[in-house]
Amino acid sequence: DTAVSQTPKYLVTQMGNDKSIKCEQNLGHDTMYWYKQDSKKFLKIMFSYNNKELIINETVPNRFSPKSPDKAHLNLHINSLELGDSAVYFCASSRDSEAFFGQGTRLTVV
Amino acid sequence: AQSVTQPDIHITVSEGASLELRCNYSYGATPYLFWYVQSPGQGLQLLLKYFSGDTLVQGIKGFEAEFKRSQSSFNLRKPSVHWSDAAEYFCAVGAPLMDSNYQLIWGAGTKLIIKP
Numbered sequence: 001d002t003a004v005s006q007t008p009k010y011l012v013t014q015m016g017n018d019k020s021i022k023c024e025q026n027l028g029h030d031t032m033y034w035y036k037q038d039s040k041k042f043l044k045i046m047f048s049y050n051n052k053e054l055i056i057n058e059t060v061p062n063r064f065s066p067k068s069p070d071k072a073h074l075n076l077h078i079n080s081l082e083l084g085d086s087a088v089y090f091c092a093s094s095r096d097s098e099a100f101f102g103q104g105t106r107l108t109v110v
Numbered sequence: 111a112q113s114v115t116q117p118d119i120h121i122t123v124s125e126g127a128s129l130e131l132r133c134n135y136s137y138g139a140t141p142y143l144f145w146y147v148q149s150p151g152q153g154l155q156l157l158l159k160y161f162s163g164d165t166l167v168q169g170i171k172g173f174e175a176e177f178k179r180s181q182s183s184f185n186l187r188k189p190s191v192h193w194s195d196a197a198e199y200f201c202a203v204g205a206p207l208m209d210s211n212y213q214l215i216w217g218a219g220t221k222l223i224i225k226p
Contacts, residue, residue, distance in 0.1 A: 004153075033214075041148075041198055043216045056213060090153060096161075098144070098204075099214055101153040 003027050006091045006102035013081055014110055021076045021105045023091030031055075032074035033099065034066060035090040043090075049074050081109045112137050112205050116217035124225045125193050131186040131220050133201030142204030143184040144214070145175055149197045157199075160184065171195070196224045 006023040013019050025032060033048040033056075047066040048056045054066065063079045078085060086109045091102040113136045123129055135141060142161050146154040158169025165177040175186045184201060201217040 041219045041221075043200065043219075045213070048213075092154075094214075096142075098142075098156065098159060099154075099202075100156070101146075103153040 004091055004093055004100050004102040006089075006105055008105060009103060010106050010108075012108045012110060015081055015083060017081050018077070018079045019081060019107075020078070021089055021091075021107075023074050023076070023102060024072055025091075025093040025100070026072065027093055027095070027100060029093035029095045029100070030071065031094045032068070033092040033094070034074065034076050035092065036060075037088045037090060037104070039087070046089075047074075047076075078107075081107075083109050085109050112203065112215050114201055114203050114215050114217040116199075116201055116220045118220045119218070120221040120223060122223040122225055123191055126190050129186075129188045129191045129195070129222070131199050131201075131222070133184045133186065133217060134182050135184065135201075135203045135215075136182065137203055137205065140179070143175075143177060144202040144204065145169065145173070145184070145186045146200045146202065147171075147197045148200065148219075154200065157186070191222075191224055193224045193226070196222055198222070 004025045031050045034046040036044045046060045049068045065077045067075045088104045088106050090104045092099045115134045144159045145157040148154045157173050158167050160167050160177045168174050173188050198219045200219045203215045205213050
């Protein structure tokens with residue numbers, strides 16, 4: 001069973017579009033995260049949710065919005081996509097700070 | 111400010127040779143320390159972690175790391191690397207937030223290249 005799964009794995013879209021990436025974890029963790037990994041492999045935390053409350057927002061553009069319908073899901077919505085949004089986006093969940101990651105979604109904006 | 115430094119952007123070693131990847135952190139208290147590996151096109155996988163106790167910790171795939179408080183370091187080692195170890199390696203510090211939650215602070219990563 002996949003612990004943290006995110007879909008889609010690849011996403012190619014045009015500038016200006018709105019897209020969503022889904023994430024689900026079956027580990028029973030209370031905290032979930034979204035990270036952005038740029039072309040230089042640098043990991044930047046975007047959001048984390050704990051018990052459906054946002055606890056970190058690293059000043060990402062408000063075009064990005066996390067949505068958590070329940071403790072097991074944290075989806076990422078992106079409006080008005082820009083070229084600079086192209087990156088790999090990772091979902092993760094954690095307990096006691098040990099994080100488990102999804103396989104990543106490679107977003108390409110053209 | 112809390113930070114994690116991985117001084118080496120990339121390291122090249124021969125297959126069968128020993129490996130040490132450096133990690134230094136800046137943190138006011140004893141941190142939770144982690145090493146993750148990211149194979150090409152894959153997500154991040156936990157190699158090992160240090161929370162407390164024995165400062166030499168063993169991980170998966172034959173890796174180990176040693177926490178040295180005096181040097182603020184948590185270097186990753188492996189006695190003999192295999193070609194399949196070629197990947198990106200990330201060191202991270204777990205810093206507590208309010209309400210028993212934690213934030214992971216990441217190093218920039220070290221790319222390991224294996225020479226045949």
